[in-house]
C-alpha cells in the first residue's frame with residue numbers, strides 16, 4: 001500500500017525537534033563514563049516526581065516491571081500474600097494482568113464504565129470478596145479513572161490502589177496529576193507513549209518512602225548495598241541514555257499535551273458522522289494518548305480510512321481473558337469488554353497531526369448509525 005498521508009504514529013517526525021538536544025545529552029552521558037545508576041536517572045526521577053506531585057520516583061526498565069515491582073514490594077512489606085485478589089479492568093492491555101499473575105496474585109477482571117471505558121467503581125464494589133486486597137486503576141487512553149470515588153471505596157475496604165499510568169503522563173483530575181492519587185503508580189516510557197524514550201524505560205511513583213526503597217532494592221538484584229542482598233530481586237534499571245532523553249522530552253511534555261488537546265478538540269467538533277461514537281470526557285485534563293471512536297462496522301471504517309491515507313489501530317482487539325495466556329482464568333460475563341474489542345478504533349493523535357484529513361476521511365464513511 002502507498003505510504004499513509006496521516007500515519008497512526010510517526011516517531012521519527014515527532015522526535016526530530018529534540019534531536020540536537022538529545023545528541024548533546026548523549027555525548028554528555030558517553031563522556032561521563034556512567035551508563036547506569038548515575039546522575040541522569042537521579043535527575044529524571046526528581047524532575048518526574050515533582051512534575052507529577054509525588055515525593056519519590058524510581059526509574060526501572062519498562063512499564064510492566066514498574067507495575068510488577070510495586071506488587072512485589074507490597075508482598076515484601078507484608079501487605080499482600082500469595083493468592084490475594086487484585087481487582088482490575090477487563091479491557092486493559094495485557095501487561096496490567098501479567099503484573100498480577102507474575103506475583104502469585106489472582107487477577108479479578110471487572111467491566112469498564114460504558115461512557116469512559118475506565119474501570120467502574122460499581123463494578124469494583126460487585127467484585128469485592130474476602131480475598132480482595134488491591135485495585136489497579138488503569139487510566140485508559142489517557143483519561144483518569146474516577147479517583148475520588150475509587151479511593152474512597154478503597155479506604156473503606158482496606159484495599160491498596162496501584163495506578164497503571166502507562167497511558168496518562170500529565171493527565172489530571174481536578175488539577176491533580178496521574179500517579180499522585182493511589183498508593184503507588186507505574187509509568188511506561190515505551191517510545192509510542194505520550195512521554196516516550198528511544199527504547200524501553202519505566203518508573204514507579206509513590207509518596208511511600210518504604211515502597212520506593214523496596215522497589216529500588218528489588219530492581220537492583222535485591223541488593224541494598226553492594227553484594228548484600230536481603231531480598232531475591234531482579235535486574236530492572238532505567239539506563240542513563242534513556243533518562244537523558246526523557247529529561248529533554250519531559251521539559252516539552254506540556255506542549256505535547258496541548259497539541260494533543262487541540263487535535264482532540266478539532267476531532268470532537270469536526271467529526272460529525274452518526275456511524276461514529278466519539279470519546280467522552282474532559283478535553284483539558286485528558287492526556288489523549290489515544291483518541292478512540294466506536295463504530296458498528298469498525299473493520300470497514302478502518303479500511304475506509306486506510307484508503308483515504310489515514311492510519312488507525314485497535315486498542316485492543318483481543319481482551320486478556322480471551323487470550324490463550326489466560327485460558328484458565330476464572331471470570332464473570334464481560335459483555336461490554338467484548339463489544340469494545342469489536343467496535344473501538346484509535347485515530348492518529350499527536351501534536352501537529354493533520355486533523356482535517358482525518359476529519360474528512362471519518363465524515364465520508366457511510367455505515368449504520370451508532371446504537372448502544
Ligand SMILES: *Cc1c(COP(=O)(O)O)cnc(C)c1O
Pocket residue numbers: 062063064065092093095096138164166167187188189190200201202
Ligand atoms: C504500555 C502499557 C504497559 C506496559 O508498558 P511497557 O513499558 O510496554 O512494559 C502497561 N499498561 C498499559 C495500560 C500500557 O498501555
